[in-house]
Amino acid sequence: MSTIPRQGKKALEPLRPEKATVVDVIRETHNIKSLRVVFDDEELMTSFTFQPGQVGQLGVMGAGESTFAIASPPSQREYIQFSVMKTGVVTTAIHELAVGDRVTVRAPMGNHFPVDRWQGKNVLVIGGGIGMAPLRSLFLHMMDHREEYGHLQLIYGARTPSDICYRDDCRDWKQCGDVDFITTIDTGNQDWEGRVGLVPAVLEEEEPSPENNIAVTCGPPVMIKFVLESLGKMGFRDEQIYTTLERRMKCGIGLCGRCNVGPRYVCTDGPVFSLKELGELPDEM
Amino acid sequence: MKFIASDRIDGLLERLGERGPVWAPREPEGAAGTVLFAPWRPGDAVELDRFTTLSAKKLVLPASEKLLSFSYSLTPEGEALDITGADQGRGDTVLFGARVCDARAFTVLDALLALPPGESYQDPGYRSRRRNLLVITLACTAGDAACFCSSWKEGTASTQGSDLMLYPAGEGYLARSVSPRGEELLALDIWEDSDLEPPELAVTDRVPFEALEAKLVGSLFSDLDFWRELTAKCVSCGYCTYTCPTCYCFDMYDEMSSSRDGERCRSWDACMFYLYTLETSGHNPRPTIAHRYRNRIGHKFSYYPANQGPVLCTGCGRCIRGCPVGLDIRDVLRAAGER
Incomplete structure (x- = not known):
């Protein structure tokens, strides 16, 4: 493959x-x-x-x-x-x-989201800024196989309305009615019809149930940090939470040395890690 | 055992030269007393009594190498791009006068860079250079104050990574083959038979490091103050990584030779450099010398053994002999062990 x-x-x-x-x-x-x-x-x-x-x-x-x-x-x-x-x-x-x-x-x-193991589960996707890139692939994949998943919710945050990517997809997701799609921005303007507020705050307002749910988040480090805290507060366990890591990379095949977090290489062992897996690694973010 | 007199070493090197380029410890012109592994040509003096300042790793991992050539051109259909791989084909290279620590370093690197296909990604150049390298190792009857290869079980008696072992004896060297290719070398008509006894080999400093594998990802990792204190005098110059026979990390970059043509290259890199892990955003996961030294020791004595098996060090002592601020890796390992 x-x-x-x-x-x-x-x-x-x-x-x-x-x-x-x-x-x-x-x-x-x-x-x-x-x-x-x-x-x-x-x-x-x-x-x-x-x-x-x-x-x-x-x-x-x-x-x-x-x-x-x-x-x-x-x-x-x-x-x-x-x-x-x-x-x-x-x-x-x-x-x-x-x-x-x-x-x-x-x-x-690299590795990938374990989508096969998520079959039959609800999936909550939380993206910020350019962090939406892998989540777009994931979300469109789940839409392609809609019957294999339960409730799909996507919370996508950006700084301002003009920082929103994938506008055509956003329109589709809003209109399709089959998924729960929320966009939020840090700073609004009069034309903005979506939510205003930081992603973790919006997440806490939504208060998704951790029951049979998988949470996937990718975005700026500071957003991820507070999203993880919020998910923890809502009762999500570490093995229910996934994120992707970024590191400076050169070779991409685990040889050049720089993208390791302790003994694991983000390029070959990642970029996708569950919070449980991250917890087992030395703290070197 | 087979034997060769010291004054016939030049003759041996000439015979070895029939197989390919010969590299031997020499004091090259302009090297100001420094002994280095350098290409040997008839007439060159070989320095077998002193240790080399730099390791022999450049024979399998050149300090810089071309990976690809590329060229843009304009065609009626638009812009075209040609990419050509670097030629990896080469004949034998002979490394003469390696020490046990140098030869063993090749097997340590093999554990990552020359695994059988399917088990790992293949290093594009390492494998072919390694396969074609003949290693003739001189066993040590004396170490110096920086040597600590006796920390490993076989110590100075190890034959790992070598094809032929030489042992100082009488007015020359006894020879023992430790590989089929070494056996071929012993078939040369240059050897005499000898009943001299092999010498007593050196015993060097011993540093315990076995217990560090778990500690370096656990209690020692979170103790950044420990690393700060130990590395207070480190200036992050990277000398230790460049002289190390097992440091293999590299950088990749493109160099243009004209507006249309260029090469993709790779060069040795050093994990002690701030830029090594600096991300474009400005974030650096290893921002201080303490973070970077912790990673260097962690990689050598925990991550690499956990992933690949061997410890990423052979006790050659080069990083100790040349460190401009006298940071001794043995002190670090001992302090870590006691922590």
Whole structure:
């Protein structure tokens, strides 16, 4: 299922990326763009599969490559989507890309949300800012397999209305009636019709029951910190809570050394960890 | 046992040179008294009495290497990108005069970088270089004040990672093969038969570290004050990581040779550097020297043994001999053990 095989001829070149081409660029916010890319190798594109939560290295030769969550769902076979916030050298190069430009991809990498183990459960997804990227893949995947899950709730927070990503998806989720979708912003304006308030506060107002529920959160570290506290207060146990970690990465295959938290490598053992698993790791966030 | 007289070592090196480039401990021109593993050519003097300042790891993990070449071009269909892998094919390289700690370091690295396919990701260059490396090791009859390889069970008697062992005896060296390739070398017509006895090998300092594997992810990890105190004099220069025979962490980066062509490279990196884990957001999970040194010791004596088996250290003492502020890893390990 991986294009970075651990066996066979190609396994000998795990650092060699696949060539891909940008087929769509979506400006999500003033500093976030979504890029849709397609492997140049048609056979590879056809056989490409992954699980929600997995990541990939998107790169521009000459600038380098960086690790991003795959933001499209596994059912999307036409392209692979990455959502990229412009912050450094590589992300700036990615933001300069246009349709038709050549990029490189190494994907999928890392572990994934254990969606198979969540069948029959309610799932509460809590995202903030660019942290929505892996959660978009997850949420769209669960919508694709709607009958396998119980109640689906998504709380998505951003700083201001103009910081909201995935506007088309948000509209769909609001209208579909089959999921409980809440958007909230830190600071409102007169045109904003959604909730106003920090994500943890909105979460506590909603007070979802921990009964048969899984909570998944991804976002800025400070949001995650308070969301985890709120979930704990509401009675969620550590094994019911999942998050994804971020670290500076280079190789993506557990060799270059820098993304470890104690003995675990975020690139190969993560990025998805349950709070229970995190509790067993040394505190090095 | 087979024997070679000291004054015939040059002849042996010449014969070894028929198999590929020979690296031996030498005092290269301009090295100001420093002994290094360096390419040997006929006529070069070999320095077998002193330890090398740098390890031999560059023979399997070069300080910098090209991973890929790439080239952009314009075609009628638009922009095209070509990517070519680096050529990993190479013949034998001979490392002559490694010490037990140097040779054992290769087997320690093998536990991560040369696992059988399927068990781990494959390191693109390490495997081929390692497979083609012939290691001729000189056993130590004397250590120095920084050596602590006797902390490991076999100590100076270990033959791990070597193809052929040399033991100082009389006016030369006794030889014993410890691999089929070493056996091939013993078949060369350069050896004499000898009834000399192998020498008494050195016994070096011993540092207990077995109990640290659990402590380093537990009580010692949360005790940041302990690490602060120990590393108060550390200047985070990275000398210990660059001279270490088992430090393997690397950086990857692109270098352009023109506006269209470039290379993706990797170079040794050092976990003691602030930039090593600095994230673009400005967040750094290991912001102080204490955090970084804790990770360095944790990786060597807990994480790596837990994940890969061996401890990521062979007691060579290089990080002790050259540390500009005299930070001695043995003091750290002993203090950690007593904590």
